[in-house]
Amino acid sequence: MAETAWHQETVTVDGTDLAVIKGGSGRPLLVLHEEMGHPGWLKWHTELAREHSLLIPLHPGFGITPRADWIWNIRDLAGFYGRFVREQKLAPVDVIGFSLGGWIAAEMAANNQDQFRRMILVGAAGLRPPKGEILDIFQLMAPAELAASVLDPENTPEFDQLYGGVGPAAFELWEDARAETARLAWSPYLHNPSLPHLLGVIDKLPTLLIWGREDAVVPVSAGEAYNKAIAGSRLVVLDHCGHRPEIEQNAAFVREVKGFLS
Amino acid sequence: MHLAYFTERPYRYAPNDRIIEKGFFGTPNSFFDPAKGHELYHEYLDEKLLCEELGFDGVALNEHHDTPFTMGAVMDVEASILARITKKVKIILIGNPLPLGNPLRLAEELAMIDVISGGRLVTGWVRGAGSEQFAHNANPAYNREYFNEAHDFIVRAWTEPGPWRYEGRHFHYRFVDPWPVPMQKPHPQMWIPGLLSPETALWCAEKRYPYIALATFLEPTVELWNIYRDRAAELGYQVGPENFGYMQKVYVAESEEKAREIAKFDMFGGAGSGYSLFAQPAYNFPPGYNSKLATRRIATQFSDPNKKRTSSPFQAAPSQSPTRADVSAAQVDHRSRFWQESKVDVEATRKAIFDQLPDVLNSFGIICGTPKTVIPKLRVVMETLRPGIFILWQNDGPITRRDRENNLKLLAAEVMPAIREIGKELDLKSPYEVKPGSRPLAHSGKPDSVGSLEPWKAWREAHPY
Numbered sequence: 001m002a003e004t005a006w007h008q009e010t011v012t013v014d015g016t017d018l019a020v021i022k023g024g025s026g027r028p029l030l031v032l033h034e035e036m037g038h039p040g041w042l043k044w045h046t047e048l049a050r051e052h053s054l055l056i057p058l059h060p061g062f063g064i065t066p067r068a069d070w071i072w073n074i075r076d077l078a079g080f081y082g083r084f085v086r087e088q089k090l091a092p093v094d095v096i097g098f099s100l101g102g103w104i105a106a107e108m109a110a111n112n113q114d115q116f117r118r119m120i121l122v123g124a125a126g127l128r129p130p131k132g133e134i135l136d137i138f139q140l141m142a143p144a145e146l147a148a149s150v151l152d153p154e155n156t157p158e159f160d161q162l163y164g165g166v167g168p169a170a171f172e173l174w175e176d177a178r179a180e181t182a183r184l185a186w187s188p189y190l191h192n193p194s195l196p197h198l199l200g201v202i203d204k205l206p207t208l209l210i211w212g213r214e215d216a217v218v219p220v221s222a223g224e225a226y227n228k229a230i231a232g233s234r235l236v237v238l239d240h241c242g243h244r245p246e247i248e249q250n251a252a253f254v255r256e257v258k259g260f261l262s
Numbered sequence: 263m264h265l266a267y268f269t270e271r272p273y274r275y276a277p278n279d280r281i282i283e284k285g286f287f288g289t290p291n292s293f294f295d296p297a298k299g300h301e302l303y304h305e306y307l308d309e310k311l312l313c314e315e316l317g318f319d320g321v322a323l324n325e326h327h328d329t330p331f332t333m334g335a336v337m338d339v340e341a342s343i344l345a346r347i348t349k350k351v352k353i354i355l356i357g358n359p360l361p362l363g364n365p366l367r368l369a370e371e372l373a374m375i376d377v378i379s380g381g382r383l384v385t386g387w388v389r390g391a392g393s394e395q396f397a398h399n400a401n402p403a404y405n406r407e408y409f410n411e412a413h414d415f416i417v418r419a420w421t422e423p424g425p426w427r428y429e430g431r432h433f434h435y436r437f438v439d440p441w442p443v444p445m446q447k448p449h450p451q452m453w454i455p456g457l458l459s460p461e462t463a464l465w466c467a468e469k470r471y472p473y474i475a476l477a478t479f480l481e482p483t484v485e486l487w488n489i490y491r492d493r494a495a496e497l498g499y500q501v502g503p504e505n506f507g508y509m510q511k512v513y514v515a516e517s518e519e520k521a522r523e524i525a526k527f528d529m530f531g532g533a534g535s536g537y538s539l540f541a542q543p544a545y546n547f548p549p550g551y552n553s554k555l556a557t558r559r560i561a562t563q564f565s566d567p568n569k570k571r572t573s574s575p576f577q578a579a580p581s582q583s584p585t586r587a588d589v590s591a592a593q594v595d596h597r598s599r600f601w602q603e604s605k606v607d608v609e610a611t612r613k614a615i616f617d618q619l620p621d622v623l624n625s626f627g628i629i630c631g632t633p634k635t636v637i638p639k640l641r642v643v644m645e646t647l648r649p650g651i652f653i654l655w656q657n658d659g660p661i662t663r664r665d666r667e668n669n670l671k672l673l674a675a676e677v678m679p680a681i682r683e684i685g686k687e688l689d690l691k692s693p694y695e696v697k698p699g700s701r702p703l704a705h706s707g708k709p710d711s712v713g714s715l716e717p718w719k720a721w722r723e724a725h726p727y
Contacts, residue, residue: 138396138402138548138549139544143564144544168562169561171561172557172558175560178550179550182403182548182549183401183403183550186401187399
């Protein structure tokens with residue numbers, strides 16, 4: 001498959017030079033990456049880029065975009081991206097957020113649902129799971145965290161390509177990402193106790209929730225909690241799938257996303 | 263020279279196999295027997311009384327959390343007792359982990375200890391080991407920021423009459439007026455222990471606080487002294503022995519064999535590769551806790567696909583003490599030999615750790631022997647580093663009470679007088695004799711070094727390994 005061209009641009013938001021990866025054409029889709037950083041341009045990016053112009057901001061402090069030391073938590077970061085969406089005249093934009101990025105999207109929607117046309121949360125952090133706990137990634141070294149994020153690393157296509165492969169360069173970027181994740185969400189850990197209440201304001205934002213049934217990072221019960229908190233949302237749980245449906249169940253993932261956004 | 267005594271005060275009955283498999287940190291506290299704990303706490307406090315009787319100038323305490331490695335989970339409790347039961351010795355805290363808690367509470371606790379002791383407190387500050395950040399849920403990515411702000415706040419709370427209001431970045435107090443304030447003015451001395459992180463040495467140079475290296479390899483320690491020296495010169499002063507302290511592990515017995523037999527247990531008290539048993543890598547290197555330089559080294563150690571994993575969790579130990587431009591390297595190496603994804607062969611690992619004893623003795627990581635054989639080696643350390651504070655460190659790991667006491671008494675009776683003589687001969691002034699940062703810089707602006715590798719090199723040449 002021919003790889004869709006992408007490039008990196010810089011957009012200034014509140015004095016921070018935000019790096020944004022752009023690729024594809026069509027209605028913009030804002031992609032909010034997860035706690036280990038942007039995993040690189042993968043097959044699902046290429047597939048969605050045929051119908052959408054993908055905008056992938058690299059979160060401040062995650063190694064590429066400089067840190068903004070006024071951003072203390074995910075609500076602050078949601079405010080930062082709210083300003084990005086407004087200043088780039090993107091609203092109402094489609095958004096897809098993965099794990100920590102899903103949490104950012106949820107906080108943005110709770111702040112102002114009108115900035116989004118449709119919202120997709122994939123294995124999103126942000127809510128305390130009613131059953132099980134969010135994996136404490138900080139009690140693992142980054143390579144072990146990566147391995148825990150999929151059900152079957154050996155048989156997951158593209159697993160070896162994530163972040164360009166495990167090596168010193170990826171490790172250094174992961175440590176930046178993990179450090180910023182710690183700043184944002186060390187305690188309470190990867191969730192906001194107020195969020196279930198804040199999400200109650202959403203009444204007209206079509207929302208799709210995608211979870212792997214065997215998600216070992218954010219248990220599927222958190223997906224059920226999101227489904228309960230957001231009016232009119234739909235939860236799709238994929239079998240034989242961990243925390244990365246986009247590569248573990250690529251076909252089902254792309255089908256669901258395309259169907260929802262069309 | 264200030265001569266002090268230190269021991270980790272281990273909980274000696276923790277299961278060694280479990281520690282080899284998983285590390286000290288996180289050993290389940292179901293293994294803690296309060297009746298044994300009662301005996302040990304009393305034994306360790308009694309030891310401090312003995313130290314005073316034997317003529318040490320100070321007794322040093324530290325703290326670690328969630329671990330049988332050290333029983334001083336809250337060393338200020340021990341320090342409080344010592345403030346009352348000792349009469350002369352300095353009570354040296356190396357140190358309180360500033361990022362873990364409430365700096366106002368710490369200012370109060372330490373001021374009480376200083377007042378009760380009649381002004382004998384030396385208060386040191388640490389960032390806390392990586393594992394401590396987990397034990398107390400202190401955000402590791404803000405560790406350095408917490409450290410700096412808490413330090414500045416405590417100094418202010420001790421020196422600026424209250425009440426006043428404080429709105430900082432990480433700490434906020436609407437009413438600061440602690441009773442009491444310290445007896446020593448403007449505040450107790452602060453000695454900063456460390457494992458050769460250059461950032462900490464630079465900070466010490468800026469604050470004119472003595473830096474105490476914790477039994478680190480001699481070569482990078484001299485390099486760190488020079489980093490401190492250069493920063494001091496930029497700030498317009500000449501460093502002297504009073505700016506530096508060193509902790510040396512030392513064991514003494516009636517015979518070489520007996521001394522070695524005791525010292526080998528220190529391999530399970532933090533010496534050599536045994537240090538990597540302190541905690542698993544994920545606990546030693548929490549997110550954002552390390553400098554960029556240290557992270558770069560960790561990155562290579564833990565993610566280089568070309569690096570072959572060994573069957574043992576311990577990578578090959580250095581047969582000689584290293585010389586490196588990057589002084590933080592020794593710290594990273596020390597802490598990262600434990601490979602968490604390997605299955606641990608307990609017996610093989612135990613053997614690997616014990617087998618490293620000759621290397622550790624060779625690098626002076628531990629000095630052991632009869633009084634006659636340890637004194638020349640201690641002289642080499644003192645000539646190489648010229649520390650104004652010399653802290654003798656022993657009795658870590660599962661060493662019996664009898665051996666502990668025998669060791670300590672022999673050390674005091676037959677080694678300490680010689681150390682004092684050498685200290686005088688080398689003119690090693692303590693921070694009580696010369697105020698750190700008070701020596702004027704030469705007109706040329708070029709500072710003199712305090713340490714030198716020559717004595718150590720000469721020893722190595724005369725004693726090939």
